[in-house]
Amino acid sequence: MTVNLSHPRAKPRWLALAAAVTGLTLAIGSVVLANHVGTVSGVFESKDGNLAVDHSPAGSAVDWNSFTSATVAADWNFLGIGDATGNPDSIFNGGVKQDHDCPGTKSGSLGGGDNKFDLQRIYLANKTIDVAGSPHEFLFLAWRRVDGSAPTASAHIGYEFNKGTAGTCTDSDLLKRVEGDMLVVYDFPGGTGDSTVRLSRWLTAGEGHSDSDCEVSNSKIPCWGNTQVLTDLGFADGKVNQVTVVDALAANEDISAAKFGEAALDLTAAGVFSATDCEGFGFATAVSRSSGNSGTAQMKDKVGPEEFTISNCGSITVEKVVDPTENETEFDFTIDPDPNSDGTQSLGHGDSYTFEELFAGDYTLNEALPDTWEITSIECDDGTSGNTATGDVTVTLEADENITCVYTNTRLTGSILVEKVDNAEPPVRIDGAGFTITPGDIAMTEVGTGVGLFCTDGLALDVEYTISETTVPDGYNGADDLTFTPDEASTCDERVDAGDEPDLTFVNSPAPGTITIEKVDDDDNPLEGVGFTLYVDDSGAPGTQVGDEEFTGSDGIATFEDVPLGTYCIVETSPLDGYSAVDPDEVCGIVVGLGSEAGEGATVDLGPYVNPQEHTVIVLVCHDGTGTLAPSDVENGTGSLTTIGSDDVTDEQEAFLCGLAGFSGKAHGDKEITVDVGSDAHP
Ligand SMILES: [Ca+2]
Ligand SMILES: [Ca+2]
Numbered sequence: 001m002t003v004n005l006s007h008p009r010a011k012p013r014w015l016a017l018a019a020a021v022t023g024l025t026l027a028i029g030s031v032v033l034a035n036h037v038g039t040v041s042g043v044f045e046s047k048d049g050n051l052a053v054d055h056s057p058a059g060s061a062v063d064w065n066s067f068t069s070a071t072v073a074a075d076w077n078f079l080g081i082g083d084a085t086g087n088p089d090s091i092f093n094g095g096v097k098q099d100h101d102c103p104g105t106k107s108g109s110l111g112g113g114d115n116k117f118d119l120q121r122i123y124l125a126n127k128t129i130d131v132a133g134s135p136h137e138f139l140f141l142a143w144r145r146v147d148g149s150a151p152t153a154s155a156h157i158g159y160e161f162n163k164g165t166a167g168t169c170t171d172s173d174l175l176k177r178v179e180g181d182m183l184v185v186y187d188f189p190g191g192t193g194d195s196t197v198r199l200s201r202w203l204t205a206g207e208g209h210s211d212s213d214c215e216v217s218n219s220k221i222p223c224w225g226n227t228q229v230l231t232d233l234g235f236a237d238g239k240v241n242q243v244t245v246v247d248a249l250a251a252n253e254d255i256s257a258a259k260f261g262e263a264a265l266d267l268t269a270a271g272v273f274s275a276t277d278c279e280g281f282g283f284a285t286a287v288s289r290s291s292g293n294s295g296t297a298q299m300k301d302k303v304g305p306e307e308f309t310i311s312n313c314g315s316i317t318v319e320k321v322v323d324p325t326e327n328e329t330e331f332d333f334t335i336d337p338d339p340n341s342d343g344t345q346s347l348g349h350g351d352s353y354t355f356e357e358l359f360a361g362d363y364t365l366n367e368a369l370p371d372t373w374e375i376t377s378i379e380c381d382d383g384t385s386g387n388t389a390t391g392d393v394t395v396t397l398e399a400d401e402n403i404t405c406v407y408t409n410t411r412l413t414g415s416i417l418v419e420k421v422d423n424a425e426p427p428v429r430i431d432g433a434g435f436t437i438t439p440g441d442i443a444m445t446e447v448g449t450g451v452g453l454f455c456t457d458g459l460a461l462d463v464e465y466t467i468s469e470t471t472v473p474d475g476y477n478g479a480d481d482l483t484f485t486p487d488e489a490s491t492c493d494e495r496v497d498a499g500d501e502p503d504l505t506f507v508n509s510p511a512p513g514t515i516t517i518e519k520v521d522d523d524d525n526p527l528e529g530v531g532f533t534l535y536v537d538d539s540g541a542p543g544t545q546v547g548d549e550e551f552t553g554s555d556g557i558a559t560f561e562d563v564p565l566g567t568y569c570i571v572e573t574s575p576l577d578g579y580s581a582v583d584p585d586e587v588c589g590i591v592v593g594l595g596s597e598a599g600e601g602a603t604v605d606l607g608p609y610v611n612p613q614e615h616t617v618i619v620l621v622c623h624d625g626t627g628t629l630a631p632s633d634v635e636n637g638t639g640s641l642t643t644i645g646s647d648d649v650t651d652e653q654e655a656f657l658c659g660l661a662g663f664s665g666k667a668h669g670d671k672e673i674t675v676d677v678g679s680d681a682h683p
């Protein structure tokens with residue numbers, strides 16, 4: 001099987017600026033082309049020696065002037081290739097013969113008197129036409145040489161069609177010839193003579209050919225093989241203009257007699273193409289020759305090469321576009337029917353694959369869609385759109401055609417909805433948190449403000465994400481990381497509107513608080529060893545005890561740590577002897593609330609509690625005259641006692657006590673006395 005080049009349709013290389021004149025010049029359509037080619041191809045006027053559309057049916061009859069506004073007319077593909085004239089021109093080096101592969105070329109002049117060799121442009125057109133139920137590849141070609149030679153001057157134009165699979169020549173823009181390249185030689189004897197069209201193929205030793213297969217008797221392989229005279233076989237016809245004709249492709253240029261020639265070839269009838277093998281040519285070059293003698297003719301002017309595709313097969317290319325583009329997922333493509341067993345082709349973003357060597361017909365491409373993707377478009381450059389639900393697109397391929405279909409896939413994305421609650425029963429959503437999703441380091445978006453609900457969408461499906469509480473509300477301990485894998489397409493807007501339950505709930509416990517209490521005496525001295533006990537505040541009275549009794553240290557401070565949020569009472573349960581515990585000995589309504597920083601509880605500082613020092617006031621009453629104790633009743637408002645008498649002490653003690661300083665000269669009866677207990681009156 002030969003190689004199908006599968007080039008896209010040739011782009012216009014040369015177009016006239018002139019307006020089309022075909023509409024004005026349509027003749028009565030009564031002419032029937034006489035020979036085989038004309039009869040079959042019918043409507044390409046290849047043998048009337050002009051460029052205007054003269055025949056019927058109007059609208060499908062084609063001559064060269066049909067291509068003034070488009071490179072495709074009635075499914076004929078057209079290419080015009082212009083060429084320099086005079087000096088400089090792109091020409092062959094002197095002495096180059098037909099069989100020279102990669103011959104020398106140059107920019108120069110063909111020389112005086114050689115106007116008959118100076119090509120100004122060539123035209124090419126091709127189309128697949130059904131002949132008796134079989135597709136035939138038809139090729140039409142034309143040449144225009146410069147004015148300046150007599151109408152009797154002969155013309156010998158070679159058209160070389162290269163597969164181009166071996167690249168270009170080293171020293172020129174010509175294509176390296178490969179086995180099966182095609183040479184068409186158009187020989188016009190001059191005057192009113194009939195044109196002859198010959199065809200030969202390039203032969204190489206590697207394909208089993210030998211020198212004896214060459215057309216030119218003294219040539220060596222590789223060479224052009226023996227020619228078929230297609231005009232004799234009825235597989236080609238042609239005509240050179242006998243009168244001035246108008247070329248609408250070249251600004252309605254008048255072309256005088258014998259400066260324009262055209263021909264048609266049935267390449268399938270000539271055996272170039274078959275119903276079973278794909279054959280293709282991708283480039284065309286024209287050359288004017290000094291004569292029709294293949295052995296002696298010199299190569300003169302050169303036109304082209306340019307891309308021009310003739311093939312009985314086509315190709316279908318799949319191009320893959322993926323959104324997001326950085327994704328590395330690959331998608332599996334198949335074609336049905338699959339005549340060349342291409343099988344499944346896996347393509348990622350930016351990849352393409354061409355199913356080559358496809359005969360004309362209907363083909364269905366299919367993409368097997370991964371679950372987490374959708375096809376957003378299937379667009380082919382023949383105008384066909386595919387079914388995005390099934391991944392199928394069916395195109396009708398013509399020979400010579402490449403159809404490119406672009407499959408665009410978009411990754412389905414899901415969302416994660418999380419809520420932030422405290423540890424109350426029932427839980428209450430709380431404000432002030434922040435979450436980050438990895439991979440991607442995505443900060444979650446809070447839904448609304450201060451409602452403790454967060455959502456992020458655009459996340460890949462079937463990917464496990466880790467959600468971290470990266471901002472913890474003040475006064476709370478943060479929650480551990482959680483993971484979630486979105487498995488269905490969704491957006492945050494949809495889910496919030498629908499009131500969906502959160503995927504994840506982060507529970508934060510408030511950080512426990514601390515209560516400190518300081519104990520001092522009424523001289524502001526810290527008191528060590530005072531015991532306090534914490535109770536739940538039960539309607540203003542101590543309820544359940546919380547933790548152990550705590551004692552003050554040398555700094556006078558007792559501390560209750562890890563105290564849950566709540567309201568408490570503190571009771572001085574172990575006061576020091578010699579000190580009052582009534583300032584106060586029980587405090588309720590102590591509130592431990594949320595702390596002011598993440599992870600830290602509140603600290604309640606109850607400040608100094610003062611335990612006053614205690615003293616005893618002793619009253620003695622002595623009789624001034626005898627120096628002896630005189631028992632007397634004493635009251636201080638809360639109680640009464642009787643001072644000691646002589647029977648309570650020894651004589652020496654009585655003498656000592658009554659010798660102490662006192663207020664003397666007091667008669668019997670009640671006496672007022674004020675005692676200021678001195679704070680410095682003891683150690
Ligand atoms: Ca014509
Ligand atoms: Ca015509």
Ligand SMILES: [Ca+2]
Pocket residue numbers: 083084089090091301302303
């Ligand atoms: Ca040239």
Ligand SMILES: [Ca+2]
Pocket residue numbers: 083084085086089090118119120301302
């Ligand atoms: Ca030229």
